Amino acid sequence: MWNSVSIRLLIVLTLAALPARAATLSFGGGESVPPVVTDTTRPRQCTIAYMLADVGTNDAFAVRMEVDASPDATPARGRFPCPTTIPARMATRAMEACLIRAGDSRYCVFGDMARGFENRPDARLTAENTSRCASDIYNYIGIACWQSGGRDVCNVACGGTEQEAKDLAKGRCEVKQQQRCTITGAAEILPPQ
Amino acid sequence: MGYRGTLPTILHRVTALLRLCLPFAILAATWSPTAAQPAPGTQETKHILTPPPLRWDRQMLSGRPALSQTITDFAAITTGITFGLDPSAVNAKLPAPAPGVAWGSLPAAGEFQDDIRYFWVRLEGLTDLHAGATACLGVDSYIVFLFQQRGLFRMSYRLAPDATCPNVNDAAEEIFGRYVSIATDIAQSVHYRAGSLEIVDISDPTASGYLVATRWHPRVE
Numbered sequence: 398m399w400n401s402v403s404i405r406l407l408i409v410l411t412l413a414a415l416p417a418r419a420a421t422l423s424f425g426g427g428e429s430v431p432p433v434v435t436d437t438t439r440p441r442q443c444t445i446a447y448m449l450a451d452v453g454t455n456d457a458f459a460v461r462m463e464v465d466a467s468p469d470a471t472p473a474r475g476r477f478p479c480p481t482t483i484p485a486r487m488a489t490r491a492m493e494a495c496l497i498r499a500g501d502s503r504y505c506v507f508g509d510m511a512r513g514f515e516n517r518p519d520a521r522l523t524a525e526n527t528s529r530c531a532s533d534i535y536n537y538i539g540i541a542c543w544q545s546g547g548r549d550v551c552n553v554a555c556g557g558t559e560q561e562a563k564d565l566a567k568g569r570c571e572v573k574q575q576q577r578c579t580i581t582g583a584a585e586i587l588p589p590q
Numbered sequence: 591m592g593y594r595g596t597l598p599t600i601l602h603r604v605t606a607l608l609r610l611c612l613p614f615a616i617l618a619a620t621w622s623p624t625a626a627q628p629a630p631g632t633q634e635t636k637h638i639l640t641p642p643p644l645r646w647d648r649q650m651l652s653g654r655p656a657l658s659q660t661i662t663d664f665a666a667i668t669t670g671i672t673f674g675l676d677p678s679a680v681n682a683k684l685p686a687p688a689p690g691v692a693w694g695s696l697p698a699a700g701e702f703q704d705d706i707r708y709f710w711v712r713l714e715g716l717t718d719l720h721a722g723a724t725a726c727l728g729v730d731s732y733i734v735f736l737f738q739q740r741g742l743f744r745m746s747y748r749l750a751p752d753a754t755c756p757n758v759n760d761a762a763e764e765i766f767g768r769y770v771s772i773a774t775d776i777a778q779s780v781h782y783r784a785g786s787l788e789i790v791d792i793s794d795p796t797a798s799g800y801l802v803a804t805r806w807h808p809r810v811e
Contacts, residue, residue, distance in 0.1 A: 444643070454781050454788075456763065457636055458770070461643035463656050484650050494641045497774055498766075500782020500789070500805060540636055549636070582636030588643045588656070 440472035443479035444532040446586040447491035447525075448508030448540050448553045451499045452518050455549045457508060457540055458498070459584035460491040479531040488525040508540050509553040512573055515545035530555035530562075532586045537562035539583040541569070543576035550574060559583045637763045639770045659773045667768055669718045673777075673794035674741035677709065684711060685718070699736055701806050710734040713747070723764035726755035734806075743797040746806060747790040762788035784808055 442463045449458040466477035488507075495505035507523035514522045530538040535555035539562025542551035552570035556562030563581040570578035644653035665672050671683050681691035688709070696707035713720065713731045720727065728750045736744040747765055749758035762781060769779035769792050780791045784807045793802045 442645075448638075451781070454762075454783060455636075455759075456766065456781055457638050459638045459640050461640070462653060463643055463645045464650060465646065465648045467648050480650065487646065487650060487653070490644060490653055497778065498641075498770060498780055500780055540638070542636060551636075579632055580634040580636050582638045584638040584640060588640070 438475075440466075441476045441532065441587055441590075442466060443477050444587050445479060445483060445487065445529055446532070446538045446584065447488065447529045448538055449491060449495040449528070450506050450508045450510075450523075450540075450549070450551060451495055451504050452506060452548055453499060453501050453504035456498075457549075457551070457582060458495050459538055459586075460494040461586065461588050462487055462491065463588070473533070476533050479533045483529070485525075488529070491529075508551050510550055510574075512575070515548060515550045518548065528553045530586050535562070535586060537583045538586055539563045539566035539581065541566035541571075541578040542580040543570065543574055543578045544580065549580060550576075551580075552578070555586075556583070559585075637760075637767060639763070639767045641770050642773050655773055655775075657773070659776055661776060664772050664777050667721050667772070668745070671719075671735075671742070671745070673743055673796070676741050677707070677735070677737055680735050680742055681709070685716065693737065693739070696737065700809075701804055702801065704738065704801070706736055706738055706801070708734050708736045713749075720761075721765045721768040723761045723768075725760035725764055726758070727761045728752045728755040728758050731758065731761075738797065738801065743794040743801055745792045747788075747792075748784075748806075749788040749790075751786055758788050762790055766790045778802055780805075 442465065445462045445464065447460045447462070449460055450456070451458070464480060466472075470477050472478075492505060492507075496502045499505050504518075506518070506520040507525050507528035509524045509527040511522040511524070530553075535557060537556045537559050539554050539556055539559075540551050541554075541563065542549035544550070552566055552573055554562060554565035554569050556565050562583040566583075567578050567581055570576070642659065643656040645656035646653040661672055669683060671680055675683075677691050677693055677696055681687045688711075691709055693707060696709055699706040699708045710732045712729075713727050713733055714729055716733065719733060729752055731747070731749040734744075734746040734748065735742055736746060747762070749762050751758045766779060766781040769777060769790070772779070775795055778793045778795045780789075780793070782789050782791075782805060784805070787808065789806060791805070795802065
């Protein structure tokens, strides 16, 4: 009764009906939301991450600054290169992210602190250029601290992995501060997409 | 016989030798290139707070918010409580609204010169308002809702340590960290300490500068 032409026709009709039905189920009901599609192949903009600290509460802020790439910039490893010179105004804006959130603005400093900071907790004893990491070379910004009378005294380092950033920051802190820097943390330099 | 006679002496000498060597044996067992590092249990994690990123132009002359956030992002943390709501509307959004909460019935907040009124609720029963904090909060910790006549302008988390939760800093950092991720033109978050309390204030950035800048400190009796 069923000849081969009929069977083929039936298969073709069944297959043709399937995608249409799936599309109706996904979008027709209005209850389910289609997933957001992100172009993960697009190179990421250069991001400079600054580490700031509120020494009144021991809060640490990783403030990220994305920089538009120049038209002739060539991405490497899926990332646009970062500028070689970073203007001071960018560090000032990063500092503002702490100042606006601190109970007392005098407590906001850059995360990389000089030896003796615990005796003179002043922003002038912190360094802006060693408190930042660039996304074209590194993936994480790390911080390591020792505690002096309830106040974290810290140093900053950049790393390829979270652990490396923490370890390098710890090493820098222990050499610079001559203390055991057991408090560590790290954040991704690139913001989530 | 002679062998049997000397056994206690030999044992005694071996024991004495072991006693002598014990400190060195312990030292040798514990020494390693990593022995200078603290034990894993002594390592502490520093939480890193991440404000919304800024996007700079190629010349790095100016930066603008890189993310587009709305009041919905803020309301997602506060279970729908938003700035501008009147006291009864805020009260209605709580899991167990208190009877008779209205502007006229609220006490005045003494830290302000303006007519600012408030009511407070213990945080213990308000899991939805913990902003995702998992650390202990302390049973006496509470949240204060502060109003000017045109509505809510501040939510103030006041975390008090106690015997069961001697460190409320972790919870304060978690709560603060959640609000830090919101742009400052939607909600302005501030973290500070007042005595033994950890305070996290979330203020309406459109309120007057004086209101936003005012900090609370417990009255010294």
